[in-house]
Amino acid sequence: MIHLSRSACLVLPVAAAHPISLRAAERERLKKMAYGHKTEHRLRRRAQVVLHAARGRSNARIARETGLHLDTVRCWRGRFAERGLRGLNDRERSGRPQSFTSIQVTEAKALACRLPAESAVPLARWSCPELAAELTKRGITGDISASTVRRWLAEDALKPWQHRSWIFITDPDFRAKAQRVLDLYARTWQRQALGEDEYVISADEKTSIQARCRCHPTLASGQARAMRVNHSYGRGGALAYLAAYDVHAAKVFGRTEPRTGIAPFMNLVAQVMSTEPYASAKRVFWLVDNGSSHRGTKAADRLAAAFPNAVMVHTPVHASWLNQVEIYYSVVQRKIVSPNDFTDLAQVGDRLRAFEDRYNATAQPFQWKFTTSDLDDLLARLDRHTADHPEESSVTSTP
Known part of the structure; x- marks a missing residue:
């Protein structure tokens, strides 16, 4: 039987730090990420880890200088060694399952693209809360928040609460x-x-x-006052x-x-x-x-x-x-x-x-x-519009 003295210690194997070698383009990109004012904080810290590693510093030293956990430093150093700059991005996550189907989203957008009067709703324009209430009333969706409707409409830049005035050309010349x-x-x-x-x-x-x-x-403007x-x-x-x-x-x-x-x-x-x-x-x-x-x-x-x-x-x-x-x-x-x-x-x-x-x-x-040239393009667009909507041109084209 082998007896260990109290002074003896058990040494566990430690994986060697991944060596990092940067090309000139990669180094320039990482510097912009690490010190750019518009870079997200998480990406800035990851870029700093890689730049320190490229200088040959150990993971422990990088952790001390950046204030990150040793495992975090080891993770992003390894990810960069495997995949380069792409490795510094978050991996895709499945996320929470969708609560609404694509058909429901499509019907919500279709409703937003119709005037409220066409649906016998006494409104001049749709708002997101009104659309959410109408979707629930029609049974298209269950309970739904206005922010969810707003997010759906933002995908196609739909803003039914806004309006612009316009007029057909009535001058024959x-x-x-x-x-x-x-x-x-x-x-x-x-x-x-x-x-x-x-x-x-x-x-x-x-x-x-x-x-x-x-x-x-x-009164003139002042500190925090218009x-x-x-x-x-x-x-x-x-x-x-x-x-x-x-x-x-x-x-x-x-x-x-x-x-x-x-x-x-x-x-x-x-x-x-x-x-x-x-x-x-x-x-x-x-x-x-x-x-x-x-x-x-x-x-x-x-x-x-x-x-x-x-x-x-x-x-x-x-x-x-x-x-x-x-x-x-x-x-x-x-x-x-x-x-x-x-x-x-x-x-x-x-x-x-x-x-x-x-x-x-x-x-x-x-x-x-x-x-x-812009004038010709404008008139061509109006001609196409009136061709698609002859009932409008018959009302408004008479000077």
Whole structure:
């Protein structure tokens, strides 16, 4: 019989650490994973283990330096040695068995793609809780949560609670009118390039800008606090803001008037056409929509009679989005009008004129990207739509 002394110890065999050798591409990828700010924490730690191992360090030392358990270090070092970078990802798990069938999911999506009115439900739009309740009511599913319905709809980017307005083209000469506008943006008129002494002006009116005097002063934003605007206000009247925008020079000419109309619009035209280089220009093209102040051939004749070198060009009906001055008006709405807090109309006018000077000092032409090719694609899509839905085109295509 062999007796062991107390000082004797039993040494168990320990598996040798897997040697790690990295290629340059692997090392670069692991460094991005280990030190990238957007890398998940678990992947960052696994990448750090592999980088330490590639330096020839033992598993015990890596565990001490990273604060991980020895078995965790051994696991990810071995996984990388076997499968490379793919080994650092989690293995697929079976997960919990599905509670709903694919048919139920399909029926839920089909219901979301129908208007509530078609199902005799007194709603304007579906929401996820409403869809969940309707699925249970119809017996399509059992009890189901709104989050589950939301997850199903997200798979196909379905958002029935959102809506967008649209309108069919009703102008029979839409393409010809739109092409004239787009050609002018590209400095072309009737297939001829514009000269250096020819200009394109986009003009319109922004009606009813109110002066709302808040009953309590507006408070500036502070730490963890948005700017505060009092809800109650006194009305100080309203005015119209007329603007003419030089498309290629990115220069704005504006004026305020008590109201819109033919006379205020012609005042704007005179303001622009009496200054250089427009006064002595060969031609100045005025792009306008079909508002009452400048509608039809009478307005074009009136403009030409007052200024022989001015040419009025109308956008198609219901196509003010082709008028670049509308982009400038959106800037004015965001930066000047909203939130509305003015003591009187004089302050509104002063603010608008000061903003014009500020804008003209740094403005660059808008990067207009909608071309005649895009116009043809748009019209082709609409033609296909009306061909698939003739009942809609028969209602809306009459000008």
